[in-house]
Amino acid sequence: MSAKVLERFPAGAPRGSWPAEEYAARRRAQGEPATVVMDLESDAFLVVVPTGDED
Numbered sequence: 001m002s003a004k005v006l007e008r009f010p011a012g013a014p015r016g017s018w019p020a021e022e023y024a025a026r027r028r029a030q031g032e033p034a035t036v037v038m039d040l041e042s043d044a045f046l047v048v049v050p051t052g053d054e055d
Contacts, residue, residue, distance in 0.1 A: 003048040006034065011043045020045035 006027065009020040020036045024047045027034035037046050 002051040003035075003037075004051050005046050005048050007047045008039075008042075009045045009047070011038070011045060020047055023047050 007020070007023055009023070013019055024034040024036050027047065027049075032049055034047050034049050037048055038044075039046050
């Protein structure tokens with residue numbers, strides 16, 4: 001599966017704050033299939049959407 005990164009959020013958000021999830025929810029409300037994934041190497045949450053490119 002290929003995915004396009006829409007936005008990056010640092011993993012160190014304040015307690016009780018979920019900016020990546022909130023951003024993804026807004027995108028889903030607009031009809032985009034946004035998902036949040038963790039990039040361990042950069043210690044960041046990524047909001048991604050599938051690109052439709054099948055390998």
